[in-house]
Amino acid sequence: MCTTPYNVYKMDLASSSSSAMAKRLHAAGSLRAHAGGKSIISLRSRRRTWIIGVGGDSGEVIIFDTKSPDPDKAVIHGPNLMSAKRCLVLTAVGDKIYAFCKRPSWTSDPDFPPWFEVLDVSKARVVSDGGLQRLKGCSWSSLLILPCIPWKLKPWEYYISLPCTMLTSYVLVAPYILVSYDQPSWGTHAFDTDSHEWHKIHNNPLPFVGRASRHGPIFLASSN
Structure with missing residues (x-):
């Protein structure tokens, strides 16, 4: 699998002028990840403001910390899903991230059981590991499907x-x-x-x- 950057842009919405807004659009970071099939959501809780990409054939999790003062430490690698999911349904409630398989498969990955998983990051911490920022102290757990x-x-x-x-x-x-x-x-x-x-x-x-x-x-x- 090839790696492709998911670029993150930031826009200053202080002005109502479309031309002024366009001038305030600038790159905020780049999430290098395995290409294809990811879903993106924002997680906003009392402690965190993250942009999170989950899924694809690799089942990986890539995070961008919008409040990080250091661009080199803004990109965080999270724990992989238990089962890879392509174009999954992704949503966040508080500090919990829920990942649904959109089209269940009964034979093999991607989209093999567990079809429904949750990642609780309430007690997770970010640590440096081999030059990368990684999310530790949390892992995906399976939930009952419909x-x-x-x-x-x-x-x-x-x-x-x-x-x-x-x-x-x-x-x-x-x-x-x-x-x-x-x-x-x-x-x-x-x-x-x-x-x-x-x-x-x-x-x-x-x-x-x-x-x-x-x-x-x-x-x-x-x-x-």
Whole structure:
């Protein structure tokens, strides 16, 4: 696998003028990582303001600390996922990062079980290791997947009709992560990030595709 930099840019939004804003756009750093299939999120908690890239064929985690005064120490290498995931669903609640497999595979990586993992960085620390900054004191843990997904298959079911499903829409309404799959009969399920339990909350799937983002009291998303 080749390595490719994920460039990080910073923009000063103090001015409302588009031309002035363009002049204030500048490179803030570069995350060199294995190419392809990563998802990017921001983690904002009381102690951390990070930009995090997770997934791809390598299953690696790369972090950019936006508050680091030293650009050479802003890039942090985190622990790899338990199972590599391509174009995964990624979200953060407090100091916990949740990684969902978008298209589960029953045969091999990428996207092999565990399909749902969590990384708790609340007690993690950054240490220097061989000239690199690494995140220590934390590791990914597997979580229960949505109950309606058939995760245990008998041998003959592998060859007769291998399941195929895809997570199509999701939204974070803390402390819940709401998800829907391309199976309308499954409806909408919510994962409680406090109790780590699943609950079916509606018989219909979420009325949008992809991720919904919060904007004040409303959520914005692409319509079906």
